[in-house]
Amino acid sequence: MQKHREILHQVGRLTAALAVCVAVMLVIYALLGAFTSSVLLGAIIGMVLAIGNFVSLSITVSNAVDRAARDNDPQRAQLSIQASGVIRLLVLAVIYILLFRAKVCDPVAALLPLLMAQAVLKLVEFFRKDDKGGDATV
Numbered sequence: 069m070q071k072h073r074e075i076l077h078q079v080g081r082l083t084a085a086l087a088v089c090v091a092v093m094l095v096i097y098a099l100l101g102a103f104t105s106s107v108l109l110g111a112i113i114g115m116v117l118a119i120g121n122f123v124s125l126s127i128t129v130s131n132a133v134d135r136a137a138r139d140n141d142p143q144r145a146q147l148s149i150q151a152s153g154v155i156r157l158l159v160l161a162v163i164y165i166l167l168f169r170a171k172v173c174d175p176v177a178a179l180l181p182l183l184m185a186q187a188v189l190k191l192v193e194f195f196r197k198d199d200k201g202g203d204a205t206v
Contacts, residue, residue, distance in 0.1 A: 071130055071134075075123075075126045075127070075130060078122075078126060078192075079119065079122065079123055079126070081192050082119065082122055082185065082188060082189060082192065083119055085188040085191070085192060086115055086118060086119065086181060086184060086185055086188055087115070089181070089184040089187075089188060090111050090114075090115050090180075090181055090184070093111060093177070093180055093181075093184075094107070094108065094111055097177070104174070106173050106174045106177075107173075107174045107177040108177075109172065109173040109174075109177075110173035110174035110175065110176070110177030110178035111177045111178070111180075111181060113167065113172075113173055113178050114177065114178040114179060114180060114181030114182055115181040117160060117163065117164075117178075117181070117182060118181045118182045118184070118185035119185070121156055121160060121182070121185070122185060122189070124152070124156055125152070125153075125156065128148065128149060128152040129149055131148075132145035132146075132148040132149050132152075133145060135148070160182070164178065164179070
C-alpha cells in the first residue's frame with residue numbers, strides 16, 4: 069500500500085505543477101490573441117495524456133522493481149521498462165496523430181503539456197528534500 073501512496077503523491081505533485089504550467093501557457097495564448105476553444109481543448113487533452121503517461125510509467129517501473137526483487141532478475145526488469153517506454157511512445161504517437169488528423173484540437177497546445185511534464189519532473193526531482201533529490205546532504 070505504501071508503494072501506491074508514493075505513486076499517488078508523485079502524480080499529485082506532477083498534476084499541480086503541470087496545471088500551473090498549462091495555466092501560464094493559456095495566459096500566453098490569450099495575451100497573443102490566439103486563445104480559442106481548440107487551444108483550451110488541446111491543453112486539456114495534452115495534460116491528461118501527460119499525466120496518463122506518467123502514471124503508466126510509474127506503475128510499470130514499480131511492478132518491474134517488485135518482479136526483479138522477487139525473481140532476482142534485474143535484466144528482465146530493465147527489458148520490461150524499456151519495452152513499456154516504446155509501447156507508451158507508440159500509443160502517444162497514434163493518439164496525437166489521430167487527434168491532429170481529425171483537427172480536434174490545437175497541435176501545439178496539445179504537445180506542450182507533454183514537454184512541460186518532462187521539465188516539471190526534472191525540477192520536482194531536483195528540489196526533493198531527501199537522499200534522491202538535489203538538496204541531499206552528503
